Amino acid sequence: xxxxxxxxxxxxxxxxxAAETDAVRKSELFCSYLNTMASFWQYSYHNQLLxxxxxxxxxxxxxxxxxxxxNRYVKxxxxxxxxxxxxxxxxxxxxxxxxxxxxxxxFFPVSVFDISQxxxxxxxxxxxxxxxxxxxxxxxxxxxxxxxxxxxxxxKHLGINGLYGYSSGGRxxxxxxxxxxTQVNTLIHEIAHELLHKGSSESKQAKEIQAEGTAYVVxxxxxxxxxxxxxxxxxxxxxxxxxxxxxxxxxxxxEIIGYVDGLTRQR
Numbered sequence: 001x002x003x004x005x006x007x008x009x010x011x012x013x014x015x016x017x018a019a020e021t022d023a024v025r026k027s028e029l030f031c032s033y034l035n036t037m038a039s040f041w042q043y044s045y046h047n048q049l050l051x052x053x054x055x056x057x058x059x060x061x062x063x064x065x066x067x068x069x070x071n072r073y074v075k076x077x078x079x080x081x082x083x084x085x086x087x088x089x090x091x092x093x094x095x096x097x098x099x100x101x102x103x104x105x106x107f108f109p110v111s112v113f114d115i116s117q118x119x120x121x122x123x124x125x126x127x128x129x130x131x132x133x134x135x136x137x138x139x140x141x142x143x144x145x146x147x148x149x150x151x152x153x154x155x156k157h158l159g160i161n162g163l164y165g166y167s168s169g170g171r172x173x174x175x176x177x178x179x180x181x182t183q184v185n186t187l188i189h190e191i192a193h194e195l196l197h198k199g200s201s202e203s204k205q206a207k208e209i210q211a212e213g214t215a216y217v218v219x220x221x222x223x224x225x226x227x228x229x230x231x232x233x234x235x236x237x238x239x240x241x242x243x244x245x246x247x248x249x250x251x252x253x254x255e256i257i258g259y260v261d262g263l264t265r266q267r
Contacts, residue, residue, distance in 0.1 A: 001258055010250045013217045018239035020229035030233055033126040036070060047083040051112075052157055054081045060115040060123070067113065072120035080111025128164070128227040133180035135224055141260045142187045146172065148259075151194050153187070167193045185226045188215040192252040208235045209242055213249040218256050 024030050043051065043061070051058050061081065067074060084107040115123070146153050151167075155176040158164065165174040165186035172190040174183050192214035197207050209232060216228035232242065 001254070001261065006254060006257075007250065009221065010217050010246065010253060013220050014213060014242055014246060014249065015239075016220075017213065017216045017228055017232070018237075018242045021232045021237055021242065022239060024229050024233040025236070025238075029124055030126060030230075032124040034234075036124055043083065048158070048163070050083050051081055055114055056157060057116070058114040061112050063110060063112045067118050067120075070121065070123065072115075072118040072123075074113050074118050078113055078117040080113060082109045083112055084108065085110045126230055128230050129178060130181040130185055130224070130226055131179055135181050135184045135222075138222060138224070138260065139180055139184050139187065141263050142184065142191065142256075144263065145256065145259045146187075146191065149191075149194070151191070155183070165190050167191075169198070170194070181224060184224060185215050185219060185228075188218050188256065191256060195252045195255060196248050205235050205237065205241065206245060208232070209237050210245045210248040210252070213242060213245060214252040214256070217249060217253040221253075221257050222260070 051061060058081065062070075064074060087106045087108060089104055089106060143153055151170055151172055153172045153174065155174050157177065158166075158173060158175040163175070164178060164182065165172065167173075167190040172187065172194065174186050174190070178186070189211045192211040193207065196210055196214075200207065202210075212228045212231050215226060219226045219228075
């Protein structure tokens with residue numbers, strides 16, 4: 001891989017990504033989507049597990065208030081999905097301490113409902129999935145890369161309120177409900193997190209730009225379409241923010257592309 005040519009390839013790709021992301025951020029559909037998604041909670045891992053145990057097919061979940069705000073209503077007779085919601089209360093403490101009160105967190109069960117249990121106005125959708133299963137060999141190469149790096153990968157049910165994958169200290173989870181090509185995009189994104197962000201104190205926005213920027217560059221190199229511009233628009237990324245992360249994106253992209261290209265040459 002010629003270093004100067006690769007740097008030029010990354011720069012060209014990121015300039016294209018910045019232009020595409022800017023166009024998405026300005027679109028009427030995207031603005032409507034953001035307003036809609038603000039009504040949904042970001043569920044913890046444990047609440048996601050509770051939802052999956054009670055309704056494995058759930059995809060978009062909210063409480064009565066959230067659905068009503070979106071002009072959708074829970075169907076009569078629908079059985080609620082129980083999750084735990086936090087409540088913050090002041091409690092008295094030992095008078096010998098300097099503070100008379102402290103804030104404690106309590107959890108109590110609440111009912112939420114999947115979109116399939118509601119009816120009413122259709123929700124705006126911003127799709128970040130990629131159709132097709134023709135990159136299975138590429139997915140296998142990425143799994144080999146993870147094995148070499150001692151990163152464990154699990155394919156399992158995710159998808160509550162739009163979750164496609166996550167990484168956590170040497171482990172990656174990818175939704176088993178999506179197409180192969182979507183799984184490839186997700187894998188690259190999560191691999192980038194593993195390569196770049198162990199112990200990192202960077203902002204959430206910077207981390208997501210670096211991970212998804214890597215996915216965009218790698219996918220573009222191998223001819224696979226993706227929806228990185230839509231994903232990054234969710235993090236309010238613009239051209240300046242994307243290009244500011246050029247170094248990290250180049251580092252992760254070079255490592256992944258170099259490995260996959262090396263496997264291809266061996267065959």
